[in-house]
Each structure stands twice: as C-alpha cells, then as structure tokens.
Amino acid sequence: MSNPLPVGATIGILGGGQLGRMLSIAASRLGLKTHIFEPGANPPAMDVAHTVTTAGYDDQDALTAFANAVDVITYEFENIPTSALDLLETLKPLHPGRQALATSQDRLVEKTFLRDLGLQTAPFANVENADDLAEAIKTIGTPAILKTRTMGYDGKGQARIMTPDQADSALADMAGAAAILEGFVDFKIEISIIAARNPDGAVACYDPGENVHVDGILSTTTVPATLTPSQRTDAVLLAARILNALDYVGVMGVELFVTPQGLIVNEIAPRVHNSGHWTQNGCVIDQFEQHIRAVAGWPLGDGSRHSNVVMENLIGDDMDRVPEAAKTNAAIHLYGKADVKAGRKMGHINRITGNA
Amino acid sequence: MSNPLPVGATIGILGGGQLGRMLSIAASRLGLKTHIFEPGANPPAMDVAHTVTTAGYDDQDALTAFANAVDVITYEFENIPTSALDLLETLKPLHPGRQALATSQDRLVEKTFLRDLGLQTAPFANVENADDLAEAIKTIGTPAILKTRTMGYDGKGQARIMTPDQADSALADMAGAAAILEGFVDFKIEISIIAARNPDGAVACYDPGENVHVDGILSTTTVPATLTPSQRTDAVLLAARILNALDYVGVMGVELFVTPQGLIVNEIAPRVHNSGHWTQNGCVIDQFEQHIRAVAGWPLGDGSRHSNVVMENLIGDDMDRVPEAAKTNAAIHLYGKADVKAGRKMGHINRITGNA
Numbered sequence: 001m002s003n004p005l006p007v008g009a010t011i012g013i014l015g016g017g018q019l020g021r022m023l024s025i026a027a028s029r030l031g032l033k034t035h036i037f038e039p040g041a042n043p044p045a046m047d048v049a050h051t052v053t054t055a056g057y058d059d060q061d062a063l064t065a066f067a068n069a070v071d072v073i074t075y076e077f078e079n080i081p082t083s084a085l086d087l088l089e090t091l092k093p094l095h096p097g098r099q100a101l102a103t104s105q106d107r108l109v110e111k112t113f114l115r116d117l118g119l120q121t122a123p124f125a126n127v128e129n130a131d132d133l134a135e136a137i138k139t140i141g142t143p144a145i146l147k148t149r150t151m152g153y154d155g156k157g158q159a160r161i162m163t164p165d166q167a168d169s170a171l172a173d174m175a176g177a178a179a180i181l182e183g184f185v186d187f188k189i190e191i192s193i194i195a196a197r198n199p200d201g202a203v204a205c206y207d208p209g210e211n212v213h214v215d216g217i218l219s220t221t222t223v224p225a226t227l228t229p230s231q232r233t234d235a236v237l238l239a240a241r242i243l244n245a246l247d248y249v250g251v252m253g254v255e256l257f258v259t260p261q262g263l264i265v266n267e268i269a270p271r272v273h274n275s276g277h278w279t280q281n282g283c284v285i286d287q288f289e290q291h292i293r294a295v296a297g298w299p300l301g302d303g304s305r306h307s308n309v310v311m312e313n314l315i316g317d318d319m320d321r322v323p324e325a326a327k328t329n330a331a332i333h334l335y336g337k338a339d340v341k342a343g344r345k346m347g348h349i350n351r352i353t354g355n356a
Numbered sequence: 357m358s359n360p361l362p363v364g365a366t367i368g369i370l371g372g373g374q375l376g377r378m379l380s381i382a383a384s385r386l387g388l389k390t391h392i393f394e395p396g397a398n399p400p401a402m403d404v405a406h407t408v409t410t411a412g413y414d415d416q417d418a419l420t421a422f423a424n425a426v427d428v429i430t431y432e433f434e435n436i437p438t439s440a441l442d443l444l445e446t447l448k449p450l451h452p453g454r455q456a457l458a459t460s461q462d463r464l465v466e467k468t469f470l471r472d473l474g475l476q477t478a479p480f481a482n483v484e485n486a487d488d489l490a491e492a493i494k495t496i497g498t499p500a501i502l503k504t505r506t507m508g509y510d511g512k513g514q515a516r517i518m519t520p521d522q523a524d525s526a527l528a529d530m531a532g533a534a535a536i537l538e539g540f541v542d543f544k545i546e547i548s549i550i551a552a553r554n555p556d557g558a559v560a561c562y563d564p565g566e567n568v569h570v571d572g573i574l575s576t577t578t579v580p581a582t583l584t585p586s587q588r589t590d591a592v593l594l595a596a597r598i599l600n601a602l603d604y605v606g607v608m609g610v611e612l613f614v615t616p617q618g619l620i621v622n623e624i625a626p627r628v629h630n631s632g633h634w635t636q637n638g639c640v641i642d643q644f645e646q647h648i649r650a651v652a653g654w655p656l657g658d659g660s661r662h663s664n665v666v667m668e669n670l671i672g673d674d675m676d677r678v679p680e681a682a683k684t685n686a687a688i689h690l691y692g693k694a695d696v697k698a699g700r701k702m703g704h705i706n707r708i709t710g711n712a
Binding site: 004021024034047049285298322331338352 | 386390405649660663675686708
C-alpha cells in the first residue's frame with residue numbers, strides 16, 4: 001500500500017466549477033482540506049473550499065505558491081494549459097497524470113490510443129485541410145461529424161456533415177483549428193461507466209448509467225442502464241483496461257455507445273463526470289469521494305449501489321423547476337452560480353427510484 | 357406557504373463545530389451560503405462555510421454586522437448567551453426561536469414544560485441547597501442523579517447519588533450552580549427521534565434510532581430501533597406535540613427512554629443531533645439539509661429512509677480506526693479537528709446494513 005495522505009492534508013484542485021465544488025465537499029467529509037486554483041472570480045467551489053487562489057494559469061508565482069501549499073494536485077477539467085502542468089508537476093504529485101491528460105485533451109490522440117488498446121471507436125480521420133476532409137468523407141462516409149481536436153465540450157466545436165456538400169461549411173466552423181472527422185455510430189443507447197483507480201492499482205467501477213443528451217448536453221442519467229449482464233461485464237473490463245494502460249490515478253468517465261456490434265468508446269474524461277452525479281444519492285461513497293480517495297492514496301469504495309437513481313441536469317432556466325422539485329423528496333444539488341444563462345449547468349436533481 | 361429563502365441567500369449559524377460544518381455542507385447543496393459566527397479560531401465549519409466571523413458573543417458590533425450580512429439566523433448549540441440573542445433577534449429571524457432555547461437551556465424549565473404537555477419524564481425536583489436535596493431524595497429516592505440546570509452536555513455537570521449519604525458530595529460537584537435532581541429511569545433502551553417543523557407548521561420525523569452511550573457520550577445509533585409499531589407511532593406523535601407547542605422551526609433531537617410504562621422523555625435538543633447523523637447515509641434528505649430547509653422556509657423532506665444504518669462515533673483515539681474503516685466501504689465523516697483529545701468527538705462512521 002502506498003502512503004495515504006493523512007487526515008488534515010490538503011488537496012489542490014485546478015478549477016473551481018461545480019465539479020471542484022463537489023470534490024471539496026467530499027474531501028471535507030474525509031477531514032481533508034481543499035485549495036482551489038481558479039482564474040475566474042467567485043467560482044462555485046469557493047463556498048466550500050478551505051482556500052481559493054484567484055490567478056491565471058500563466059501566473060508562475062501563483063502556481064508555485066499553490067503547489068507549495070498543497071500535498072497533491074488534481075483537476076476538475078482536462079484543458080489545463082501545458083505550461084502550467086509543466087511547472088506544477090515538478091513541485092507536487094499530479095493525479096491523474098500527464099499521460100491521461102495528453103490523451104484526453106486531443107481527440108485524435110485519444111481515439112488512436114483507444115484503437116491501439118484493441119477497443120472499438122467510431123471511424124475517424126485526421127483533418128488538417130480541405131483535401132484531408134474530402135478524403136476522410138470518402139472513407140468514412142456521411143453523415144459524419146467534424147470536431148476540433150482540442151478544447152471541445154458539451155457539443156461545442158462540432159459541425160455535422162450530413163452530405164458531402166456541407167464539408168466546406170463545417171471546415172469553416174473549425175476556424176482553422178486542427179480537427180478530426182468521426183463517422184456516425186448507429187447506437188441503441190449511450191451509457192457511461194465511472195471508474196476509479198488508486199496508486200496501488202486497485203480498480204473500482206460503478207454500475208453504468210444510461211445517458212440522454214439534449215442539444216449536445218447531458219440531460220439525464222438513469223441507473224441501472226438497460227444492459228445485458230455481458231454488456232455490463234464488457235463495460236467494466238474495458239474501463240479497467242483504459243485505466244491500467246494509462247497508469248491512471250483518480251476517477252474517469254468513459255462514455256460508450258451500445259451497438260449490436262458491441263460497446264464503442266465515444267470519449268473518456270480524466271475526471272469526475274456529470275454522468276456520475278447519480279452516485280451522490282445511490283452510493284455510500286460517491287464519485288467525488290472516490291476521486292479524492294484515489295488521489296489521496298486511500299482505499300477505494302467498492303462502487304456498490306444501495307438505490308436506483310435518475311439524475312436530471314438543471315440547465316439554464318431549468319432552475320425554475322427547483323421549487324417544485326423541493327416538494328418531492330428528491331435530492332437537489334445546486335452549484336451556487338449567481339447568473340442563470342442558457343446552456344449553463346446550474347445544478348442537478350437525483351431521484352431515487354427504488355432499492356438496488 | 358411562507359416565503360422560502362431564494363437560492364443564493366445566506367444562513368447565519370451561531371457556532372462553528374461539527375454540526376455547523378455539516379449544516380454548511382447541506383446548505384451548499386441547496387445553493388445557500390453559510391456565515392459562521394464562532395469565538396474560537398479555526399473552527400471545523402471554517403473549511404466549508406462561505407464566511408466566518410471570529411468574535412465573542414459579547415461583541416455587539418460583530419453580532420450586528422453578522423446579523424446584517426445574513427438572511428436568517430440559526431445555531432448549532434443551545435447555550436448561546438441571552439444578551440447575544442436579545443440583540444440578534446431584533447435584526448433577523450432566529451430559528452428555532454427563543455421559546456425553544458429558553459426551554460432547553462434549563463433542565464428544570466424543560467422538564468416542567470414536558471410534564472405540562474402531558475408527557476412522561478423522570479421524576480425531578482428543583483435543588484437550590486442541601487435542604488432541597490434532602491427533601492428531593494426523600495421524594496424521588498435513590499439512585500438518582502444531580503445535574504446542573506444549565507450548560508450540561510455529554511455527561512458533564514452531573515453527579516450520581518447511589519445512596520443518600522452521597523448527597524453532600526454530589527452537591528459540592530455542582531459548585532454552587534442551580535441544580536435538579538432526577539430519578540433513575542429503568543429503561544430497556546434509549547432511542548431518539550429527529551423531528552423537523554417548518555414555518556408552515558409541517559412536521560416530518562425520521563424513524564427513531566436506538567442509542568448506546570459509553571461514559572455519558574453517545575457511542576452508536578442503530579436504525580431501525582427495536583420498537584413495536586405502536587411505540588414508533590407514540591414517538592412521532594410525542595415529538596410533533598413538542599414541536600407544535602413551541603411553534604418550533606428547525607430540527608429537534610428528542611431523547612426517549614423506552615420503558616414498560618411507555619416512552620419517557622429524557623431531554624430535547626433544539627438543533628441537529630448526534631443521534632441523527634445516520635440520516636446522512638440512510639436518507640436522501642438528511643437532518644442537516646432538513647434543518648436548513650426548515651429555517652429557510654423550504655418544503656421538508658418526508659423523513660423516508662432508503663437504508664438501515666449503524667452510526668458509530670469516533671471519539672478521541674477512535675481516530676486510529678479510520679484507516680481500517682476506510683477499507684470497508686463505510687461512510688466516513690470527519691470533522692477536521694486538528695487535535696485529538698480524550699472524549700472529543702472527532703468524526704463518525706455510518707455503515708449501511710441493508711435496504712430499509
């Protein structure tokens with residue numbers, strides 16, 4: 001067993017959004033403090049973190065002071081500038097590590113990694129220019145989707161190509177950014193599996209959740225998902241293979257398409273994941289505590305579930321539904337964001353639907 | 357329906373111990389901020405509260421600034437100086453109100469209130485001097501227990517009188533404080549019921565927990581308790597009667613002795629209660645969120661339980677058990693206290709024992 005962080009130690013978290021907020025709450029339960037590093041003012045995590053540093057990722061002094069003040073560094077989003085990581089990892093352990101970040105920050109690297117692991121992905125091709133795109137459309141066919149290789153999330157940086165004549169317009173949408181063409185996958189359902197690995201190599205998975213997206217943003221996750229026992233087994237084995245290959249430490253969200261040809265990996269996120277929020281009310285040890293346990297070198301929870309849950313995101317004006325939801329015995333989780341904006345994740349609701 | 361506090365509002369909490377800490381975490385889930393008022397430095401709640409004021413209860417300027425900065429005031433302990441309450445309640449709503457505090461701060465007032473409500477208590481008598489005590493021992497008999505009327509908790513300020521000749525020594529232990537003699541109750545088990553009431557008069561109760569004390573300090577709470585259906589009903593009705601009589605707003609812990617003659621009220625605590633910590637892992641809406649909902653004027657959770665739980669307190673050196681507990685899939689809740697001291701509540705562990 002590696003040396004676990006002692007009670008009272010401090011977890012440094014890059015990013016102070018809702019994931020950092022819920023990580024901070026989980027850490028506090030274990031008697032661990034959190035120190036948030038976040039460029040924006042008044043981040044959601046501020047209300048529940050022990051310390052907040054407000055500074056940019058190019059502020060070397062602030063990064064150094066942050067690293068010196070914490071015992072281990074983790075993050076709530078994968079698009080952290082490389083220069084910041086280069087500095088931080090010389091000062092304190094960074095979990096999950098650089099290999100996981102480098103893989104998930106770039107869709108082309110990620111898809112190539114998954115394919116090389118022997119896992120199924122959507123057909124894909126690198127697109128650097130119009131010629132590449134024309135060639136890729138020939139190979140992959142349409143409909144397909146052009147995505148920036150980096151920095152995309154929640155459907156941003158994506159353009160659908162329903163017919164070959166939409167290629168130019170889609171390429172223009174990329175605004176010169178490096179891109180990847182992905183073939184459409186004809187899937188029955190999308191699921192995600194939230195997996196964790198600690199420094200000793202122990203792996204634990206939660207039961208997969210079934211996801212429904214609306215306008216490219218996760219709307220609901222339902223647990224249990226509609227899966228056969230062998231599909232469940234496949235999902236667990238596949239997740240473990242990914243985490244082991246990356247010598248991963250922390251929680252990872254793995255999005256999968258369920259197809260007649262088996263499970264196809266859509267994408268991986270090297271962090272706690274929106275589709276794992278149901279664990280807060282379905283499990284004794286939720287994904288946030290699981291991640292904190294992993295990066296702190298503590299034993300992992302076994303991923304067992306006491307209740308079935310439907311998680312519903314509150315996006316933008318969905319906040320208007322909170323007063324009604326408060327009457328229903330549902331678990332309400334709000335992120336403390338002052339401004340309601342269209343498309344902005346404001347909170348989520350977990351409804352227990354029965355014993356597991 | 358009274359006007360509920362809007363998301364983003366601030367709950368002021370007097371006291372920054374573990375109860376204030378867990379209240380802060382619960383408030384954050386609902387998008388409510390907390391502002392802790394606490395005389396001691398580095399209180400446990402500091403790690404997870406939006407704002408902390410460090411000042412004494414005699415600091416009128418600090419109390420005024422605190423009240424002006426919050427939307428409603430509550431507390432995590434009942435022994436708040438009267439002068440502070442006199443000031444605060446002129447500035448902002450105070451929940452639970454003065455009647456509940458005045459009742460629970462003084463064992464004689466509390467017992468009298470309960471008896472006048474038609475509820476059973478241990479036999480008791482006011483003891484102001486040696487003559488009173490001699491008279492009380494004649495009426496009540498021995499064994500009995502002499503307790504200070506105010507400021508006692510966790511077995512402090514108490515002296516057992518096993519035989520009449522121990523009267524002088526027990527009275528000396530009171531160090532001149534006003535006292536009350538209570539007869540021993542021959543009980544099978546001790547239970548507590550955690551009840552809540554909101555400003556609309558809605559009442560909700562959790563199923564009673566069965567408590568085991570060691571050295572006067574709560575050691576474990578087990579849910580469900582060993583009770584007949586009619587005992588459960590009696591406990592709920594009795595708790596509702598107490599809350600309604602006090603026009604109570606918030607969560608209250610009611611400790612009861614189960615005897616062949618029915619339920620006997622041991623004491624009431626006008627706050628979240630150690631014997632309700634099991635709700636964190638047994639219920640969707642735990643006692644901390646329930647209290648926040650009540651004082652914020654939100655609808656209450658219905659008190660339903662998804663899982664059976666055994667709660668075990670971690671007192672002093674019990675902290676040494678945390679590494680083993682971390683391997684067992686139990687829910688660990690630590691309070692962030694830097695120094696381990698004998699008799700000090702450092703955390704607790706909730707173990708789910710099955711579906712409810």
